Amino acid sequence: MSARDAILARVRANRPPAIELPELPGVARSGDKLPDVARSGAETSEAAQSGAETSDAARFGKGMSEPARSGEELPGAFATALERMGGRCLPVERPTDAAATVDELFPYAHVVCSAVDELPGTRRVAEACDPHDLADVDVGVVRARLGVAETGAVWVTERELVVTAVAVLSQHLVVLLDRRAIVADTLDAYRAIDVADSPYGLFMAGPSATADIGSVLIHGAQGARSLTVLLVAENA
Amino acid sequence: MSRSLPVRPDRRAAAFMADGDREPMHDRQLWDTRQARDALIAERLPDWEELRELASRVKEHTLTHLDDYLEQFEANAARRGTHVHWARDADEHNAIVGDLLHRHGTRLLIKSKSMLQQECGMVPFLQRRGITVVESDLGERIQQLSGEPPSHIVAPAIHQRVEDIARLFAREIGTDPDDHDPRSLAEAMRRSARPLFLRADAAMTGANFAVAQTGGFVVCTNEGNADIGAAVAPVHIASIGIEKLIPRLEHLGVFTRLLAPSATGSPFTQFTSHFHGPRRGGELHVVLVDNGRSERLGNEDHWRALKCIKCGACLNTCPVYRRGGGLSYEATYEGPIGVVLQPSADLARYRALPSYSSLCGSCTEVCPVKIDLRDQIYRWRRTVAEQGGPSAVERTGMRILGEVLARPRASRAVASAARQALERLPRATLYRARLNPWGRERELPTVPAQTFRQWYLEHRGGRRDDRP
Numbered sequence: 294m295s296a297r298d299a300i301l302a303r304v305r306a307n308r309p310p311a312i313e314l315p316e317l318p319g320v321a322r323s324g325d326k327l328p329d330v331a332r333s334g335a336e337t338s339e340a341a342q343s344g345a346e347t348s349d350a351a352r353f354g355k356g357m358s359e360p361a362r363s364g365e366e367l368p369g370a371f372a373t374a375l376e377r378m379g380g381r382c383l384p385v386e387r388p389t390d391a392a393a394t395v396d397e398l399f400p401y402a403h404v405v406c407s408a409v410d411e412l413p414g415t416r417r418v419a420e421a422c423d424p425h426d427l428a429d430v431d432v433g434v435v436r437a438r439l440g441v442a443e444t445g446a447v448w449v450t451e452r453e454l455v456v457t458a459v460a461v462l463s464q465h466l467v468v469l470l471d472r473r474a475i476v477a478d479t480l481d482a483y484r485a486i487d488v489a490d491s492p493y494g495l496f497m498a499g500p501s502a503t504a505d506i507g508s509v510l511i512h513g514a515q516g517a518r519s520l521t522v523l524l525v526a527e528n529a
Numbered sequence: 530m531s532r533s534l535p536v537r538p539d540r541r542a543a544a545f546m547a548d549g550d551r552e553p554m555h556d557r558q559l560w561d562t563r564q565a566r567d568a569l570i571a572e573r574l575p576d577w578e579e580l581r582e583l584a585s586r587v588k589e590h591t592l593t594h595l596d597d598y599l600e601q602f603e604a605n606a607a608r609r610g611t612h613v614h615w616a617r618d619a620d621e622h623n624a625i626v627g628d629l630l631h632r633h634g635t636r637l638l639i640k641s642k643s644m645l646q647q648e649c650g651m652v653p654f655l656q657r658r659g660i661t662v663v664e665s666d667l668g669e670r671i672q673q674l675s676g677e678p679p680s681h682i683v684a685p686a687i688h689q690r691v692e693d694i695a696r697l698f699a700r701e702i703g704t705d706p707d708d709h710d711p712r713s714l715a716e717a718m719r720r721s722a723r724p725l726f727l728r729a730d731a732a733m734t735g736a737n738f739a740v741a742q743t744g745g746f747v748v749c750t751n752e753g754n755a756d757i758g759a760a761v762a763p764v765h766i767a768s769i770g771i772e773k774l775i776p777r778l779e780h781l782g783v784f785t786r787l788l789a790p791s792a793t794g795s796p797f798t799q800f801t802s803h804f805h806g807p808r809r810g811g812e813l814h815v816v817l818v819d820n821g822r823s824e825r826l827g828n829e830d831h832w833r834a835l836k837c838i839k840c841g842a843c844l845n846t847c848p849v850y851r852r853g854g855g856l857s858y859e860a861t862y863e864g865p866i867g868v869v870l871q872p873s874a875d876l877a878r879y880r881a882l883p884s885y886s887s888l889c890g891s892c893t894e895v896c897p898v899k900i901d902l903r904d905q906i907y908r909w910r911r912t913v914a915e916q917g918g919p920s921a922v923e924r925t926g927m928r929i930l931g932e933v934l935a936r937p938r939a940s941r942a943v944a945s946a947a948r949q950a951l952e953r954l955p956r957a958t959l960y961r962a963r964l965n966p967w968g969r970e971r972e973l974p975t976v977p978a979q980t981f982r983q984w985y986l987e988h989r990g991g992r993r994d995d996r997p
Contacts (some may be wrong), residue, residue: 295615296616296617296621297603297615299617300599300771300817300819300823301596301600301613303819303823303824303950304595304596304599304771305596306824306827306828307823307824307826307827308592308593308594308596308827308934309593309824309829309832310593311590311593311594312589312593312964313586313590313591314587314590314776315582315583315585315586315587315590315809316906317583317779317780317782317783320580321763328897331978336770337977348850372988375795377796378795378797378799379749379799402634407730422613423810424760424761424895425727425761428727443573443786443796443797444796444797445796446797446801451785451809451983455759456760456809457756457759457808458757458760458761460756460758460760461753461756461757461760462757462761463551470900471801471899472541473868476660477670478782478786479781479786480779480782480783480786481782483778483779483782484779484782484784488745488778488781488803488805489609489744489745489778489803489805489806490744492609492804492807492808492809492813493802493803493804493805493808494805495756495798495801495802495803496785496797496802496803497799497800497801498796498797498798498799498800498801499799500799501751501752501753501799502751503665503667503668503687503751503801504751504793505667505671505683505684505686505714505715506667506671506686506691506694506711506714507558507667507690507691507695507711507714507844508558508561509691509711509712510826511673511711511712511715513715513716513754514667514715514751514752514753514754515665515667515719515722515726515753515754515757516752516753516754516756516757516799516800517753521775522752526892
């Protein structure tokens, strides 16, 4: 018998009496629609499925209360949560304004590697054929599809990153986020995005951090030393 | 892993506690984490208890349908181009990983934290095959360079003082021995580790959650170290215990909200990374490992321990763990969850662990997936006792005590003798270490002027229900 079949057979023989799967609290409890920007072009059947599950909403409507629910409160709550995780959040009017902000924030950066069309930087990420080509990046600039007000996390995937290493090898990371693409909490976030749409998807809540030496919180352990989210008011 | 000698956690703990300020610092840092958890929940997670209940039930549902979910996971992972392997035990896991690395000509492997790989003894196995293995998590790297196993599921080097780490780094990576600044020590390790990340031929990770619906898995870190390995090395191998399955993506919304608050008192892990198939230009392998899990599933007393999400909250709150340190367990898993998991791996070796607990139940209260840790520890104690557990002296003592307590007159006579002994015997006799090990760390109670029985007869003596 193969290892696979042996394991499955033993699991089948030993599994305790069935316990039912509980239903989760409903989606979009504020009644707001989840932002369309979160979804990519390719709508898969899984995404359609999770959309259909919004009918659970009424059942568990209460309980999972969070302060920021309505659309207008979300960017502020997001910024506060992100700062708590060691990141910073700055407003910009248009995506094209991001270049000036990056210059201002990182005047001494040699290599600014960008995966965002409106901000060319000194190097386009698409030019890197190999992740090792990104080892010298001072500032990486990428776009996120979604932000989460509860945690300050941004959702980036291989689609936007092109080469995933740009998110983790860059010394500093700048993320452009549409201010309308912020959901209240993590549960809503998982329902708004199609996680499996890309081979790599990352919720990044602040920069790399560690407390492994003397329980002292230090940013920039292995990945990015800083995370700056630029909240874009006007969509390109 | 040695299977012969029983561990003696009390001895290791005594050495830890005798070593200067080590124990009070350890105790304080872990208790701070526990308090940070409490404050975060009180301030920001009003639905905490509801989340715990949901998480517990989702896990119990998954475990009671685990064969179905494993098959779903396998099919969906394969559809995305992930290679899925199955391993019955540690040896099979190591052989699969060893062969994969050999086929890719791997000389330098970068790995992030994985309790399962530690459980399998993977690193020494690979090193014997000539592969250099570098831990990418800072705490794990500190332990690797120290030649010690990790002492905490989440904070591997929590038992080390900053000056210990400063001395270690001075010796191993050439920092200034007088530099005791955690920031500059961490920076030195970042600079030392970066070239190794870039040279690695393969990356290994564990997984916090595996999603049956999509065939993907999630790795949570604060350093981003798992992501660097996976993003840079051409091959990524993830070792996943079969109990890590959850049914659907949306369930991540429950578990990721519980994990970081429980582990570190932070609202979320800095990096919550989702892997669904190989990245562009890369190769992705998953090894699904049983290693005793399917057997535990059939154990009515202990199957619920499989719900564990390895957050470490039960360690942070445990008064025994905080005082004695993680290395005293001499085990892969420490603290209350270690006491529950290790005896099934090797009862002869870990028979002392169930007694290495105060049964205060704090672990049960903080567990984010509601594992009945205290009750399981108690049940292990019973199992050890039934299998000839306590020493002959303890057994005889307990038997005599049982007979005395069953006879009111005899018990009163013994109590009276004990009072007189406490009052009259010289201290040197009362605290003789071999007769009274309890008294090594503690003062015996002072004898009150009146016994409870005397007080009771005096105050309630006339009541009808007064029986001697």
